[in-house]
Amino acid sequence: MSAVELHGVRKSFGSEEVLHGIDLEVGEHEVVCLIGASGSGKSTLLRCVNLLEPIDEGRILVGGEEVSAPGVDADRVRRGIGIVFQAFNLFPHMTVLRNVTLAPREVLKSPRAEAESQALELLGRFGLADRAGDYPDRLSGGQQQRVAIVRALAMRPQLMLLDEVTSALDPELVGEVLNVVRELAAGGMTMLIATHEMGFAREIASRVCFLDGGVILEQGPPEQIFSAPQEARTQQFLQRIVDAGRL
Amino acid sequence: MARRRRAGPGVRAPGNRSSRILGGGGAGRSTLIAAVSTLVFFGILAYLVTSSPGWPEVRRSFFDGEVFGEALRDIAPRLLLNIKIFLIAEVFILVFGLGIALLRSLPGSVLFPFRLLAIAYTDFFRGVPTILVIYLFGFGVPALGLSGVPSSPFFWGVASLVLVYSAYVSEVYRAGIESVHPSQEAAARSLGLSRVKSLRFVVVPQAVRRVIPPLLNDFIGLQKDTALVALIGPVEAFRQSQIEVASKFDYTPYFATALMFVALTIPMARFTDWLAARQRRRMR
Numbered sequence: 001m002s003a004v005e006l007h008g009v010r011k012s013f014g015s016e017e018v019l020h021g022i023d024l025e026v027g028e029h030e031v032v033c034l035i036g037a038s039g040s041g042k043s044t045l046l047r048c049v050n051l052l053e054p055i056d057e058g059r060i061l062v063g064g065e066e067v068s069a070p071g072v073d074a075d076r077v078r079r080g081i082g083i084v085f086q087a088f089n090l091f092p093h094m095t096v097l098r099n100v101t102l103a104p105r106e107v108l109k110s111p112r113a114e115a116e117s118q119a120l121e122l123l124g125r126f127g128l129a130d131r132a133g134d135y136p137d138r139l140s141g142g143q144q145q146r147v148a149i150v151r152a153l154a155m156r157p158q159l160m161l162l163d164e165v166t167s168a169l170d171p172e173l174v175g176e177v178l179n180v181v182r183e184l185a186a187g188g189m190t191m192l193i194a195t196h197e198m199g200f201a202r203e204i205a206s207r208v209c210f211l212d213g214g215v216i217l218e219q220g221p222p223e224q225i226f227s228a229p230q231e232a233r234t235q236q237f238l239q240r241i242v243d244a245g246r247l
Numbered sequence: 248m249a250r251r252r253r254a255g256p257g258v259r260a261p262g263n264r265s266s267r268i269l270g271g272g273g274a275g276r277s278t279l280i281a282a283v284s285t286l287v288f289f290g291i292l293a294y295l296v297t298s299s300p301g302w303p304e305v306r307r308s309f310f311d312g313e314v315f316g317e318a319l320r321d322i323a324p325r326l327l328l329n330i331k332i333f334l335i336a337e338v339f340i341l342v343f344g345l346g347i348a349l350l351r352s353l354p355g356s357v358l359f360p361f362r363l364l365a366i367a368y369t370d371f372f373r374g375v376p377t378i379l380v381i382y383l384f385g386f387g388v389p390a391l392g393l394s395g396v397p398s399s400p401f402f403w404g405v406a407s408l409v410l411v412y413s414a415y416v417s418e419v420y421r422a423g424i425e426s427v428h429p430s431q432e433a434a435a436r437s438l439g440l441s442r443v444k445s446l447r448f449v450v451v452p453q454a455v456r457r458v459i460p461p462l463l464n465d466f467i468g469l470q471k472d473t474a475l476v477a478l479i480g481p482v483e484a485f486r487q488s489q490i491e492v493a494s495k496f497d498y499t500p501y502f503a504t505a506l507m508f509v510a511l512t513i514p515m516a517r518f519t520d521w522l523a524a525r526q527r528r529r530m531r
Contacts, residue, residue, distance in 0.1 A: 050437055079439035089434035093453050102448060103438035155438060 001064045003028050003159055003190040004049060009058035009068075011044055018044045020214035021058070026159075026192055031185050033201035033222075034194045036211035037237060042194035043086075045211070046161040049192065050083045063158060079107060082152030083161040086168050088144045090136040090151070096123070097132040100151045108155070115154075122150045126180055142173030149180055160184065162193040198238075198247040202226050210234045311499045318491050318500035319507075325487040326507055329473040332405055332483070336473075337466055339409045344416030349446065351417070352424050365417070372414035378475055381407040385479030404476030412469050419461050423454030460526065463519040467512050474508070484508070 004026040011019040018041050026032045034042045047053040049060060051067060051074040060068040067077045091099050100119040104110040110118070123129050126146050136144055145165055152160060162181065166174045178200050185191065185204050195201050201208055202222045209219040210231070218231045226247070229235050241247045296302060350365040372380070384407045389398035397403070427450045435445035477486035484504050491500035 052433055052437060075436075075439050075441050078437055081437075083437045085430065085434065087430060089430045091431065091434070091449055091453075093456060103440060106444055106448065107439040151438070 001028075002026060002061070003030070003063060004192065005059075005061040006045075006049070007059045007061075009045075009048060009060060010056045011041075011048055011053060012056055018214055019048070019055075022214075022216060024209065024216060026190060029188045029190055030206045031189075031191045031193065031204055033205040033208045034192065034211055035196075035198065035201055035208060035225075035237075040211040041214045042211055043163050046083065046163050046192060046194055050081050050161055051077055052083075075107075079103075079155055080157055081159045081161060082149075082155060082157035084145070084148050084152055084163065084165050086164040088136075088141070088148045088168070090144055090148055092136050095133055095135055096128065096139070096147050099136070099147060100154050103151070104154050119150070119154055122153055123147075126150055126183075127176075140173060141169045142176045145169065145173075145177045146180055149177075149184075153184075158190065160189055160191045162191060162195070164194050164196060166195070166197055196246075198226070198241055210237065212237070308496075309498045309502050311497055314491075314495055314497045314499040315503050318488065318503040321491060322484050322487045322500060322504055322507065325482060326484040326511070328481060328483040329470070329485075329508075330511070332401075332408070332473040332476055332481075333466070333470050336405050336408045336412065336469060339405075340412045340416050340469070341462075343409060343413040345420050345451070347413060347417035348420035348424060349451075351421055354442075369414040369417055372411050373418075375411075377407070377411050377472055378478065380411055381475055381479055383407075384410075400480035401476070404479055404481060408469060408472060408476070412465060412472075415465050415468075416462060419458050419465060420454065422461075423458035424450060426457055427453045457526075460519050460523040463515060463522070467515050467519070470512050470515065471508050 002025045004024070006022050006024040009019055009022040010017060022041075022045060024032075024045075034045065036042055044053060048055050049062070051072075055068055058068070059066055062077060062081065065077075066072070067074075090096075091102070094102065097116060097119055100123065101110075101112070101115040104115040104118065105112060120129060120132060123132055126149070128143060128146055128150065131139060131143060131147070136147065139147065145168075149165070165181070166177050169177065174197070178197065181191075181193070181200075182204060193201070193205075205222045207219060208222045208225040209216045210225060210229070210233075211217070212233045218225065218229060218234045225234065226238065229238060238247065299305075347365050347368060350361050351369075353361060381404060385400050385403040388396060388403060389400075431449055431453065432445050435449040436442070440448065473483065474485035477483050477489075482490070484507060488500040488504040492498055
């Protein structure tokens with residue numbers, strides 16, 4: 001059984017169709033990287049999987065359950081899916097610890113002591129133990145993004161969606177966040193990652209999908225996509241990345 | 248020292264960060280200029296007023312020292328009723344205002360009637376003069392003679408203020424709720440929190456923090472509008488001053504009452520300034 005399946009997913013914003021029929025399967029423990037230009041639909045695809053955006057056509061299955069069916073409790077589905085956003089989106093009025101424990105306590109009804117000890121353990125694992133009492137604006141971008149990842153992990157998700165998690169970071173802070181993602185991959189976490197970090201995608205992905213104009217134009221193992229892309233559009237896109245010195 | 252320097256406008260900071268009240272420029276020189284200009288300005292103003300033809304008469308009937316002392320003694324206890332009115336009203340206004348704001352920000356077409364109701368409510372009570380609301384409820388509802396409905400003017404006076412000010416305050420809350428970026432709610436929902444819990448833990452707490460200064464501004468308005476309740480009976484400070492004026496043929500009690508209301512609102516006004524300045528500092 002696949003962790004995620006998309007069949008013929010279409011999504012429009014107003015008159016503009018952003019996803020033109022997406023078919024995609026992500027197996028358990030697989031790390032799939034979505035690459036492509038800005039506006040190609042990567043973020044929208046992730047938001048659709050998490051039911052933050054309703055789809056217009058097609059079906060989405062998570063863990064075998066059709067979550068795009070009418071009447072499905074979106075809150076329950078989202079519990080099992082962690083998403084991390086480009087802009088961190090931490091809650092600025094809460095301490096780091098409260099950010100991480102909010103959902104376990106209010107959604108899973110974990111007792112406070114249990115939620116906090118679990119949160120502190122996760123924070124400790126990613127080098128954030130001493131920041132538990134701080135408010136997010138006291139943290140660097142890299143630290144904030146690591147907290148956002150921990151916040152998602154605290155719900156013990158079966159699937160993580162990462163939406164360009166390093167795009168808002170200063171270059172010297174990118175590494176610390178990518179290390180966290182590496183660790184998750186090594187731990188067998190199933191992940192769907194939208195990214196502009198081609199070197200990272202090449203290293204971490206079990207499969208790379210090139211999105212162009214709302215469809216998956218080409219997909220395959222990273223060596224094939226990055227070394228011998230078949231489609232002209234993929235070649236052009238990667239050539240621009242190479243020209244920019246980013247690969 | 249460092250703290251005071253960061254205090255921002257409205258607070259007299261020593262050193263080169265001069266305050267907004269004193270204007271810009273070097274500290275010593277600008278203080279001197281400000282002092283001289285203030286003296287000259289108020290000197291001219293005082294001269295113009297006291298040299299006016301009616302001044303001796305006005306001084307006798309508005310600023311009589313003896314009457315002023317008596318008036319303060321008689322009216323000050325009545326001010327307690329004003330304080331009681333606004334303290335009770337504020338609690339209800341904070342709750343109702345938030346309720347209406349939340350009704351108005353409900354999503355979905357099924358809930359349209361509730362949104363419509365909230366919009367109609369705010370439109371109506373912001374449009375009707377407060378004094379009319381007090382008359383209509385203070386005289387109208389008790390006249391219906393319904394059993395179980397209070398008929399005390401105090402009750403209806405407070406209720407009218409709650410109705411009017413809840414409309415204003417709900418708009419303040421709504422502006423706050425809308426100022427919280429949608430990505431905050433998306434983050435909360437993505438963790439599995441329901442819409443209600445997202446509002447309760449993530450959106451509303453941030454919204455309320457942002458609107459505290461404008462909220463307190465509305466409450467300053469409420470404090471002085473408590474005088475309007477006098478029109479349907481309760482003898483609060485303003486009503487008492489009317490009684491004094493009528494018995495002494497002297498307007499000094501009005502002046503005394505005005506000063507008392509100002510004294511009542513100044514702490515709130517300075518507190519609001521302080522909160523706003525602190526918020527600016529935090530936002531950096």
